[in-house]
Amino acid sequence: MIEIRGLSKQYGPLVAVDDLTLTIERGQLFGFIGRNGAGKTTTIRMMMGLLEPTEGTVCLGGFDIRREPERAKATTGYLPDHPFLYDKLTGLELLRFVGGLYGIERRECEARSQELLYDFALAERAHELVETYSHGMKQRLALAAALIHRPEILVLDEPMVGLDPQGALDFRRLLRRLGETGVTIFISTHSLAVAEEICDRFGILDRGRLMALGDLTELRARAARGPSNGNASDEGDGSSLESVFLRLVGAADGEW
Amino acid sequence: MVGGVAPLLLPRALAARHAFRRGPGRVVFLAVLTAVFWAGCFALFTHVLEYFHTLADFGPLLTQRFLVLLFVTFFGVLLISNTVSALTTFYLAGDVALLFAAPVGTRRLHHARFAETLVSSSWMVLLFGLPAFLAYGVVYGAGPGFYVGTVLTLVPFLVIPAALGVLLTTALVMVFPARRTRDGLLVLVGLLVATGFVLARTLRPERLADPSGLVGFAAFLVGFGGEPSPYVPTTWAAEVLIPLLGAREGEPLFHLALLASTAAMLFLVSAAVVERVFPTAWSRAQEGRVSFGSDRPLARWLRTLTAPLPRTTGLLVAKDLAVFFRDASQWSQLLLLLALIVIYVFNFSVLPVGDDTALGIVLRDVAAFCNLGLAAFVTTAVAVRFVYPMVSLEGRSWWILRSAPLALQRVWWSKFWLGFVPLVLLGEILVAATNHFLGVTHGLTLVFGLTLLPLLAAVVSLGLAFGAAYPRLDTQNAAQIATSFGAIVYMVTCLGLIALVSALEAWPVTRLFWASRAHAPLSRGEIGLVVLCLTSAGLCCALVFLASRRSGVEALRRLQA
Numbered sequence: 086m087i088e089i090r091g092l093s094k095q096y097g098p099l100v101a102v103d104d105l106t107l108t109i110e111r112g113q114l115f116g117f118i119g120r121n122g123a124g125k126t127t128t129i130r131m132m133m134g135l136l137e138p139t140e141g142t143v144c145l146g147g148f149d150i151r152r153e154p155e156r157a158k159a160t161t162g163y164l165p166d167h168p169f170l171y172d173k174l175t176g177l178e179l180l181r182f183v184g185g186l187y188g189i190e191r192r193e194c195e196a197r198s199q200e201l202l203y204d205f206a207l208a209e210r211a212h213e214l215v216e217t218y219s220h221g222m223k224q225r226l227a228l229a230a231a232l233i234h235r236p237e238i239l240v241l242d243e244p245m246v247g248l249d250p251q252g253a254l255d256f257r258r259l260l261r262r263l264g265e266t267g268v269t270i271f272i273s274t275h276s277l278a279v280a281e282e283i284c285d286r287f288g289i290l291d292r293g294r295l296m297a298l299g300d301l302t303e304l305r306a307r308a309a310r311g312p313s314n315g316n317a318s319d320e321g322d323g324s325s326l327e328s329v330f331l332r333l334v335g336a337a338d339g340e341w
Numbered sequence: 342m343v344g345g346v347a348p349l350l351l352p353r354a355l356a357a358r359h360a361f362r363r364g365p366g367r368v369v370f371l372a373v374l375t376a377v378f379w380a381g382c383f384a385l386f387t388h389v390l391e392y393f394h395t396l397a398d399f400g401p402l403l404t405q406r407f408l409v410l411l412f413v414t415f416f417g418v419l420l421i422s423n424t425v426s427a428l429t430t431f432y433l434a435g436d437v438a439l440l441f442a443a444p445v446g447t448r449r450l451h452h453a454r455f456a457e458t459l460v461s462s463s464w465m466v467l468l469f470g471l472p473a474f475l476a477y478g479v480v481y482g483a484g485p486g487f488y489v490g491t492v493l494t495l496v497p498f499l500v501i502p503a504a505l506g507v508l509l510t511t512a513l514v515m516v517f518p519a520r521r522t523r524d525g526l527l528v529l530v531g532l533l534v535a536t537g538f539v540l541a542r543t544l545r546p547e548r549l550a551d552p553s554g555l556v557g558f559a560a561f562l563v564g565f566g567g568e569p570s571p572y573v574p575t576t577w578a579a580e581v582l583i584p585l586l587g588a589r590e591g592e593p594l595f596h597l598a599l600l601a602s603t604a605a606m607l608f609l610v611s612a613a614v615v616e617r618v619f620p621t622a623w624s625r626a627q628e629g630r631v632s633f634g635s636d637r638p639l640a641r642w643l644r645t646l647t648a649p650l651p652r653t654t655g656l657l658v659a660k661d662l663a664v665f666f667r668d669a670s671q672w673s674q675l676l677l678l679l680a681l682i683v684i685y686v687f688n689f690s691v692l693p694v695g696d697d698t699a700l701g702i703v704l705r706d707v708a709a710f711c712n713l714g715l716a717a718f719v720t721t722a723v724a725v726r727f728v729y730p731m732v733s734l735e736g737r738s739w740w741i742l743r744s745a746p747l748a749l750q751r752v753w754w755s756k757f758w759l760g761f762v763p764l765v766l767l768g769e770i771l772v773a774a775t776n777h778f779l780g781v782t783h784g785l786t787l788v789f790g791l792t793l794l795p796l797l798a799a800v801v802s803l804g805l806a807f808g809a810a811y812p813r814l815d816t817q818n819a820a821q822i823a824t825s826f827g828a829i830v831y832m833v834t835c836l837g838l839i840a841l842v843s844a845l846e847a848w849p850v851t852r853l854f855w856a857s858r859a860h861a862p863l864s865r866g867e868i869g870l871v872v873l874c875l876t877s878a879g880l881c882c883a884l885v886f887l888a889s890r891r892s893g894v895e896a897l898r899r900l901q902a
Contacts, residue, residue, distance in 0.1 A: 133744045136901060159746035169737035173667040174660065178640055185656040186745035212637065214667070230741070 086111040086238055086269040087132070092141030094127050094293075101127045103293040105141070109271060109286070111237075114264045116284035117273040118326075120334060124293040125273040126166055129242045132271070133163050146237055159187060162236035166243045166273075168227030172216035176207050176226050179215060180233055187234035194233070201229035204259075206252075220247040228256070239263065241272045245279055257283050281326035291334050301326060308332040349440065349453035379472050386476035394480055404481075404588045405579060411473055412575035415466050416502055421533065422462040423506025424513075425526050430454045430461070431507065431615070432514050432626035433523065441623060451507075451615040455608070459503040467495065477586060487585040493597060494581045497604030501574050504607035508614060514622045524669030531676035574600055639666055653747065657755035664734070671819065678723060682771065685719055689775040712779065713789045714843045716771040720764050720793075721800050721835040728760035728804035729831055730822035732897065733813040739900060749897045753805060753890065760801040768793045788850065792875075795882035796842055799889070800835050806889035807831035809896030838885055845878040 087109040094102040102124040109115045119125050130136040132143045134150045134157070143150045146160035170179055177198055184194035202208045205225040215223065224247040231239065239260075245253050260270055260283050274280050280287065287304060289297040297307050308329045393403040431437065431454050440450055474491045477483070513522045570576055577596040584591030615622075643662050647655035665671050689712070735742065742752055769790050776786040811827025822828065849871040856863050863871065 130901075135740060135743050137899075155746040155748060157746075158744060161744075163740075163744040165740050165744075167737070169740070171660065171664055171738050171741070173664040175637065175640070178637075178660075178663065182656055182660050183741065183745070185652060186742070186747055188652075188746070 086113075086146060087115075087271060088142075088144040089128075089132070090142045092128065092131060092143060093139045094124070094131060094136065095139045100293050102131070102138075102290075105290075105293075105295050107288060107295065107298070109269055111269050112264055112267045113286055114260065114270045114284045115272065116280035116287040116326075117271060117290065118275070118277065118280060118287060118330060119290035123290040125290055126242055127293075128290070129165075129240055129271075129273055132240060133161070134158065159234070160236060161238040161240060162231035162234065164227050164231045164239075164241045164244050166246070168224065170215045170223055170227060170230075173214060175212050175214055176202060176218070177211040179226060180230060183230040184233045189234055197233055197235075201233060205229045221249055221252060224248055225252060236268065238269045239271070241270065241274075243274055244272065245274060245276050253279070277325070277327040277330055287326070289330060289333055297333050301329070304329045304333070346449055346452045346456065349445065349449065350456060352436070353457060375468065378469070382469065382472035383476050386473045387480055390476055390480040404477075404586065405583050408477070408579040408582060409575060411470070412498070412578045415470055416498075416575050418466055419462060419499065419502035420505060420509075421526075421530055422466070423458055423503045424509050425523075425530060426462040427454075427458045427503075427507045427510040428514070428523050428526065430457045431510060431619075432623060437623065447616045447619045448612055450619070451612045455503065455507060455611065458507060459499060462503065462506070463499045467499070474582075477582070481586040481588065483586050487582065490581055490585045490593060490597070494578050494600060497597075497600040498574060498578045500604035501600075501607055504604070504611040507611045508607075511614060511618060511622050514626050515618065527669040528672050528676070531672060531674065534677060534680070536680070574603060577603075639663060653751055654755045654758075657742075657752060658759055661731070661756070661759055668819075674726060674819070678726070681719070682767070685715075685771065686774050686778070689778040712775050713772065713792065713846075714839055716768055716775070716789075717793065717796055717800070717839045717842075718836070719771060720768040720797060721832065721839065723767060724760065724764055724800050724804045724835070725828050725832050726819070726823045728756075728764070728801050729808045729828050730813075730819040731756045731760065732805060732808040732900070733816070733822045734819060736814050736816075739814065743900075749894050752897060753894050756805055757801055757890075760804060761798060764797050764801060765794065768797055785850070785854065788853075792842070792846060792878065795879050795886070796839065799838060799882040799885040802886045802889040802893065803834060803838070804831060806893035806896060807834070809893050809900055812896075812900055814900075838881070841881055842878045845874050845881065849874045 087107070089105055089107040092102055092105040093100070105128060117125055117128070127136065131138045131141075132145070132150065134154045143157075145157040148157035148160065150157045171182075174182065180198035180201060181194055184198060185191075189197065199208070199211075202211045205228065207222060207226060207229070210218065210222065215226065218226065224244070228244065231241070244256065248256060257279060260272070264270055264283075264285075272280065272284065281301065286300050287298070288295055289304070297304055299307070304326070305324055308324070389407070390404070393407065440453075478487050478491075481487075510522070513526075517525070577599045580591055580596040581593045581600065583589060584593045640659075640663060643659040646662075647659045649655075650658060772789050772793060773786060776789070807827050807830060808822075811825065811830075813822045813825055816822060852863065852867060852871060
């Protein structure tokens with residue numbers, strides 16, 4: 086469903102993403118994790134065609150994002166790390182607008198917008214300008230916009246930021262439900278506990294390189310083989326994703 | 342708690358220093374422009390004051406009235422400017438939350454923001470007002486006391502509207518949400534400035550260059566508002582300076598003391614009020630608007646308006662129009678634009694081209710031809726303000742369009758039509774109205790009107806290309822985007838294109854005009870040349886349109902939010 090081959094991005098001498106190759110099957114919930122500046126957002130922006138890669142290809146739903154951008158994007162819903170929205174539109178107008186861009190028929194778009202506004206607890210504020218929404222409300226609205234066309238693939242960059250505990254719980258449930266219906270989900274997050282709870286498979290990115298790939302069991306095995314920084318305490322079979330991650334990326338590089 | 346106001350002003354000072362270091366060339370350019378403006382103002386004021394000086398009986402009265410008029414005008418501008426500025430510095434600026442959350446007392450916060458408001462609102466009035474005071478000193482041969490007195494007068498004179506502005510803003514924020522207040526104030530300012538422009542132009546200030554016109558102005562001043570009230574700061578300020586000029590006896594120190602004590606009192610009141618109500622007022626400033634509970638009328642109207650368009654194009658156009666009309670800063674700009682158009686057309690209505698002599702007819706034709714270039718120029722200036730920022734105004738929301746299954750050409754075309762249709766309407770109305778005042782024949786007006794179409798298509802296409810090549814996605818202030826480097830390059834490029842098209846059309850238009858005057862048909866060779874010139878002009882526009890469309894779409898593809 087998502088196929089990334091030899092993807093690289095260079096900014097002058099800085100290699101932000103280095104030869105990334107990755108395949109994510111249909112219905113899989115893939116957690117893309119890494120430290121700040123590891124290259125996660127750059128990867129996602131290249132996946133969505135927002136940034137030109139230096140090298141490599143990305144296929145979404147079988148369509149190359151550079152050769153057939155419209156067909157690739159039509160299958161995908163996207164939530165960026167900072168989802169800036171049109172402040173001067175109302176929540177309902179924004180959903181109608183995005184739905185229209187994805188070619189949803191008017192009546193269906195209206196019904197779907199109302200349904201999503203209700204699901205994301207925004208129905209009461211549907212006719213207010215987005216500029217009056219709180220950060221969490223904007224995040225929920227952006228998520229609703231990403232889902233309006235019932236995408237087969239969902240690419241989410243730090244989706245939990247700004248959500249309150251209830252919102253975060255509802256969101257985790259939603260992702261699991263979408264995964265069960267066959268939606269492929271690519272999620273970049275720093276919330277390792279959340280990733281561990283909902284994702285089937287993980288990719289750990291460090292300094293632009295994919296340093297580990299697999300499910301939690303495979304990652305634990307990899308961590309057990311890899312160099313230890315001495316900080317991780319859980320090294321057994323039950324170690325958390327967080328401790329595995331810390332062992333693999335080497336927290337000895339610094340506290341931050 | 343760290344004391345003093347200086348640390349709170351440091352970020353602004355550092356930002357100003359960085360801006361200067363980044364673009365010293367721009368500062369020098371602005372300084373030269375200001376110097377030229379200063380020289381012009383100084384010459385005008387000197388001319389008027391010298392005339393007053395020659396009137397033995399009315400001279401002192403006119404001097405006094407003119408000075409009062411100046412202070413009244415400055416006070417009005419300062420009051421509005423300080424109110425708008427205080428709204429931003431006290432209640433809407435992004436860093437207020439940071440300062441409010443820090444262990445910074447409300448009084449210190451008031452003093453720092455008051456200083457910012459005062460400087461940001463007053464510098465321009467001060468800068469453009471100084472030539473007037475200098476002219477007074479020079480014409481009346483005043484001693485150093487006048488200049489010292491001017492400085493001492495201006496300080497409290499600037500503080501008073503600043504304090505009133507802060508108080509007024511605080512009162513407004515306590516009643517209305519801050520965004521609503523700002524929107525209302527922006528529209529009010531636009532309306533006032535637009536009215537001011539139109540009034541200033543219809544008063545025909547060029548008549549001041551003519552002694553008979555000056556007599557009329559003097560008569561207006563003598564009758565201006567009767568005797569100035571002794572209870573207002575504008576009179577006190579004038580009363581400080583008039584005796585220092587030697588125009589008549591007076592009590593400058595008493596009036597200076599009145600000004601200074603009032604300024605000090607208002608400053609303290611402003612500090613006390615802000616200190617008492619700031620937490621409540623700032624909290625209210627964060628509140629949004631009340632829900633409409635249903636579709637907004639504008640949205641319904643736009644859906645109907647765009648219904649005949651293809652679905653995606655209609656959506657893009659409706660979205661851009663909704664964002665445009667809900668931004669109050671755009672309304673104020675529209676009002677200014679309207680005022681400029683009224684002035685432009687008015688200028689043609691008062692041009693002395695009424696006679697039907699051969700010379701009069703030729704002059705009329707030349708004026709009509711220049712009018713084509715001028716109309717294109719005015720329309721281009723409007724394009725710089727409204728078309729050039731179109732791409733940048735997508736701002737950080739650009740990801741929505743970029744991640745949607747949407748061809749960038751479609752985005753380009755929707756923005757093109759959105760810019761082209763209103764500009765064509767504007768340009769054609771300008772040409773038709775002004776040609777009507779000039780008494781130009783319908784045939785020639787039609788030629789000019791047709792010429793404008795490809796020219797404006799090229800101008801809009803260039804605007805989108807330059808706007809996408811020099812994007813300012815970090816700001817939502819269209820006026821700021823329209824004064825950026827890319828906008829200047831765009832304007833210069835458009836002027837070059839207008840000059841080229843005008844040059845290509847000059848000969849055929851003149852030839853056609855004389856042929857119609859002489860009732861003599863053109864020879865075949867001449868017809869060929871006329872067609873060649875007009876086709877070349879059209880081709881130039883078409884080439885520019887196509888090249889800039891291509892580069893615009895390419896720039897959109899590269900654009901990253």
